[in-house]
Amino acid sequence: MKNFKLYILSGLLFIAACKPEIHTPTLSKGTANFSRFIAVGNSLTAGYSNGGLYLDGQLNSYPSIMAKQMAQVGGGAFNQPLFTTAQANGSGYLTLTGFDKSGNPITAPVTTDLAVRGEYNAPGFGTVVLYTKYTGDIENYGVPGIKLYNITTPQYGNYNGYFERLLPGDGSTTVLNTDYLDFVTAKPFTFFTDWLGNNDALSYATTGGAGDVLTDKTTFAQLYELSLQQLTASGAKGVVATIPDVTSIPYFNTVTVAAINAEVASTGLKLYVNALVSGTTYAPRLATNNDLIVLTFPTSMIGTMVTTPYGPLPYGLTPVTPVDNQYVLDANEVALTRDYVQSYNATITTQAAAKGLAVFDAYTYLNNVKLHGLEIDGISLSSAYITGGLFSLDGVHLTPRGYAIIANEFIKAINTTYNANVPLANVASYQGLKFP
Template sequence: MKSNYIVKSILAIAVVSVASCKPELSEVTPSKGNADFSRYVALGNSLTSGFADGGLYLEGQKNSFPEIIAGQMKAVGGGSFTSPLFSEAQFNGSGYLRFAGFKADGTPNIERVTTQTAVRGQVNIPPVGNVILYTKYTGDINNYGVPGIKLDNADLAPYGNFNGYFERLLPGNAGTNNTSYIDFVMQKDFTFFSMWLGGNDILGYASSGGAGDVPTLKTTFSTKYASVLARLTSKGAKGVVATIPDITITPYFRTVTLASLLAAVRATPAGANVNTLYLRTGAGVARAATAEDLFTLTLSSDGVFGVNDPLKGPYGLSPANPIENKYALDKDEVAVVIDFTNSYNATIKAAANTSNLAIVDAGALLKEYGAGTKVNGVGVSAEFIRGNLFSLDGIHLTPLGYAIVANEFIKAINSKYSSSIPTVDASKYRGTLYP
């Protein structure tokens, strides 16, 4: 009987232990440190708005990095956060690019989604030309990300007439607006801000092969960055700013290369012996392309390469019919882009230090991830489509890419303000969608 009793006791202890003794990790208590996240606002361009796949649409807006940060701030007293979302009925927003399948030659077939958009029309506004207008948004705004905006535009009073994404947030119609971006943001008080502006000050130049835009002057950039920060911190708000990415590492410039173009030509019967391609430089000279010249993703998607002209020869294969400047960032233009990017980033870091703000080196971050690594087992790199980091436009990020950025912002905020906002599991956010 005694042994029976012992047996029963041992079993009882076993059952109780199993039921109650979960392993415990040391306690974590998220804290806001010496910052106040009760009203967080995000300033920035397309990267802040959640722009992806060549468009701004509902899924991207919901997965923007400020949305992710704000969700995590809730653990440390963060208030509600509202992005100017497109409606469910117009969830495709501006329209966007979709990976629809593979072509016969094995290359991806990328289509534009044009249904259920929020486009309400377009208007000609001199001197910028046609501005596409979107269904107006009314309501609270915390995410002030405006695709296309430059730092240079932030204090421009008529800017609400030039940019349909900004016009959408303003009460007035295009042509009647007179509120600058920074004034609009300052209309309602906030306790914390993120600002990731400056990328478009060089992007327009770079993405058009140096043909479509001029970079903002370095001195202008420096002055305006300081004055915008002065406005943002004028009422005591704390914040975080980020450096701009080096656009030349993105798939937009690294997918179509001299090698891939030559390989495509040589795969054709007539092109087997082709060794040289020609481009027109920013200086207007037609010359042989080198491995140091970069080509835009649009050179491929526009379908112009190799097309024969009876008088001038095949496009890109003949000095008389070179690859146009808008598709090529020649090596001198690459140097310009890198020089301006470095200069802007030096300005951003210096200004942030002067204003005692947290800094995210997003440029370095995207270089590091672009070089190839794994995030919780998911491979990421700057490779087009397979890299999972950049979306189908080759410049903007996937939700996974934005989640990686959000975690980096959180880490920078925590480190600056002694807070402990929890990071997210970035691998919960998707990379490229395959058909």
């Protein structure tokens, strides 16, 4: 019996000796320095969500999430131009209030506790909404609406209320001569994220190719090179992101030609769109599944009678009454947009490589999500509108959970390039879309 006990004891000791050791990598900043991290970009950087910029969205911006993780490896304070609690609803935004009998979402705008201080008519531009001024320190320089094309425009603050909010002076009465690139680089910083360039394609696409233009490819390359030169001039390191395939977002994939044709099938009619032929020439034709209808298209217009020289005809269902340009990014416009985005991304990756910067390939990542979905922290996610969990009610910008995922992708790129071990955020702790 004694020998049997010794046998068991020796066996247990052997098992214990063979137990693999688990080594948790030490958190590290690697060769990066996060003591003053700044974020450069547009609405995605600012935390825009559900069609507006408001306090909860700002607090869950991807740079803010990144900064919390960087703080564990020596990152410093990260200040954002937050709206106050009393004006927490900022510019206003959309909320989901329910669903109709067909299962379509019903949304309503939030119109109370806003930070709107007025508006004015900018000559040659139009109405500019002004917001309550912010005068504190800033590390998140995300400005909704800004294009790369705008970063050296001296009076841009007179045309963008979000940027005007950050500058001294009243844009409605004063010429503001501070350009964006000089503004973000005015104070020393050690690390940056740069996600400029989205709006250079997105603004064209979301207006159906009718309300804006794509930024010239050569101009984009010149301005991107200039921006990286200025951002790295004092030795700061950083991470940049490519431009997503804007045609892959829910804004263009929720209201579909196939669904509309199915709705009107009993009439024997089909959808017509006014489509790009070449240059600036448009002509009506039957819609195809390669034509992308925008999320904001009022589908109730389909079939309503329109006065024409040929008598009343149903809107959208004849070549005389095609869907208006602003409601559809037709197949040729889709191809044009993708061509420009791919050119922009070639510029971004080439110039980032020349500077030794990290790159988050948002184009590839978000296209893969659209094709295959993803599962993170036990949560299944996709690019589907409402149900996917990634995109907010505007079909363009992200939910807090979506921003947490993007923050982690930026961090992964940083860790790879700078031999760092910045911990990833817990995606499950961030909320998806709020349901009533």
